[in-house]
Amino acid sequence: MASISTNPSNGAGFYSAKVICQIVGLVCLSGFVIDMVVLALPPNPASPEWRSAFMQQLADRSIIMLLGAALTIFSLDSRRWLKRFSTVSLVVGVIFLLSTLLVIRDSLTLQQQAISNISSQASQIQTRITDAQSKPASELKVTPEQLQQASQQLNAQANNLKQTAKTTFLKTGVASVGNLAVVGLGLISLGRYGMRLRKSKGN
Template sequence: MTSMSNATYVSLPRANSHTSKIFLILGLACIVGFVINMATFAIPPNPMALEWRLVFLQQIGNRSILLFLGTAMLLYSLLDLPSLVKPLALACLIMGIVLPLSCVLLVRDHLVLQTQTMTSIDNQAQALQTQIQIAENDPSRPTEVTPELLQQAMAQVESQTDSLIQNARNNTTKSIVANAGNLIVIGLGLISLGRFGIKQTV
């Protein structure tokens, strides 16, 4: 009995050590992969460009789960090293605050892009309507281009314009909910990890 008990007691630390190393490798791989992905989308950097910011923030939101899982596994693997856990926990808290705050910029950029898209659609529709009105008042227009046909074209332009504007609004709403939701959820998760890590060092 004593020898069996001792054998069990000796094997547990080895299992825990192996588990920590595996989590360390997985955590580092996830974090490095996240950084490489973000660097790919961030180069060349152009933070003043609306499209660049939107794509970059969207990619962060889409891949933030990789950052969260990598940080969680890295934190677990370092629990026996309080000197390393505390800086990592503080980094988690900082990232957990920054991600939800970036939602403000994300929402603003989406709304600005939506306004630009709707303005472009409206301008194109007005140009087509102007051409139709000119054709209506043109006595030299071809006989096959009847007033009824022009009225149908005008109604079709108005219908398509309304449809395109509604689609632009729907797409903007879906993008905001999906991307901002990811950033907020992962941000809260990182804050929880940070608080947990700090408690382990107290």
């Protein structure tokens, strides 16, 4: 009785699958790089707003790069290319992990800026209300009670805006940090796997 393992089509099918993985992997990586280059234009790395927006886009698309890297490493037969690609995966993975610190810092900076802007604008309006309250009632077009109510509403709205700003930046920062950390660890694992796979292929 013939064994299934002796079927010559099995080997051909395996190599065909590796070729497909290589094509898909390189397409994923190329598409990722093109997207990042386009999103980085015009570059302004000194701006925390630009960095935050870019890192958020990078984090959202990083899973495509991880998939492309996994498929490419699986498809490589050359020990030299395995070493090169695995090394790149390790380095990029470490960069992703370190970039989470930048994301955290920029998120805190932008959050503080947003809160400061809200406080500044609220303070300016509150000053106008206070000035109006100090004027004689005959010069006012509104009653003191209305001014007091406006002051209370202003404080409530300012507090709500501050809380919204904190929540928004917290959610965005946590999502970006989580994606970058997970993909970074994945790339490091892929790099280590590629190095072991290279050694198993021998000379």
